[in-house]
Amino acid sequence: MTEAKNIPLSMPNPDENGLFRTLNSMGTMTPCPDIFSSAFIEFAPNAPGRCLDIGAAYGVSTIPALAKGAYVVANDIDERHLRILVSRVPAEDRARLELVPGNFPDEMVFQPGSFGAVLVCRVMHFFDGPRINRAAAKVLEWLAPGGKVFVVAETPFIGTARAFFPTYEARLKAGNLWPGVVENVSAHDPNRAGSLPSLFHLLDDRVLSRVFTSAGFTIERLTYFARPDYPADIRLDGKESIGMIAIKK
Numbered sequence: 001m002t003e004a005k006n007i008p009l010s011m012p013n014p015d016e017n018g019l020f021r022t023l024n025s026m027g028t029m030t031p032c033p034d035i036f037s038s039a040f041i042e043f044a045p046n047a048p049g050r051c052l053d054i055g056a057a058y059g060v061s062t063i064p065a066l067a068k069g070a071y072v073v074a075n076d077i078d079e080r081h082l083r084i085l086v087s088r089v090p091a092e093d094r095a096r097l098e099l100v101p102g103n104f105p106d107e108m109v110f111q112p113g114s115f116g117a118v119l120v121c122r123v124m125h126f127f128d129g130p131r132i133n134r135a136a137a138k139v140l141e142w143l144a145p146g147g148k149v150f151v152v153a154e155t156p157f158i159g160t161a162r163a164f165f166p167t168y169e170a171r172l173k174a175g176n177l178w179p180g181v182v183e184n185v186s187a188h189d190p191n192r193a194g195s196l197p198s199l200f201h202l203l204d205d206r207v208l209s210r211v212f213t214s215a216g217f218t219i220e221r222l223t224y225f226a227r228p229d230y231p232a233d234i235r236l237d238g239k240e241s242i243g244m245i246a247i248k249k
């Protein structure tokens, strides 16, 4: 953490739906951990190594994992988020927190086998296909045997992707490896054009299963789940998010 680290920053107020906007227009942080982040938080204190929270934002999962006694490395591409995160951590937990700003996966380096758990929650849907492959390979390298990765992402089954859905289905039929890539978010969700990157990658069970199995993981759990905590226009039929837990054996 280097530049301008003395400038105070505070947590933004939540939107009326309870979500906290990121400072870099990369979507929002949820106020509470979802079911897969909660599984990471439970696993973290007994993981076979330190824990890594990729795209931690203001600490929705890092802070409860620290409270459980875990040693957490919090990462985010935006260093300002991490400055806010650390200001929210109780003094007694700070010695077990390390902040590592950086662009995952390509600009991050850790010792092989040095982590026991990695959370990538609501970040991979900003990546194109090859980058998702590189992310899975890096996480596998960083995990110790017995370590687990926890992934959460948005799916093609969200209300704001209705217009995109026929494209997704046509690509599926054609055998496209990455059927959920939305190249121009503003064309599908003009309301969020300013608060999301232009590429959005809606992920499904086939893609996550293929990527993480090919990388060398064994998948323990992979399921769609409902997001009652999301704004009404995103909610659809209970499959708005997908979560995965995979182990390095």
Ligand SMILES: C[S@@+](CC[C@H](N)C(=O)[O-])C[C@H]1O[C@@H](n2cnc3c(N)ncnc32)[C@H](O)[C@@H]1O
Binding pocket: 022, 024, 026, 027, 028, 029, 030, 054, 055, 056, 057, 058, 060, 075, 076, 077, 078, 081, 102, 103, 104, 105, 121, 122, 123, 126
């Ligand atoms: C949609 S927010 C999710 C925040 C939190 N993980 C959650 O589940 O609510 C995405 C976060 O990931 C960060 N991010 C996006 N791309 C990243 C990358 N390549 N490397 C590290 N962090 C990234 C953003 O800055 C932002 O804080």
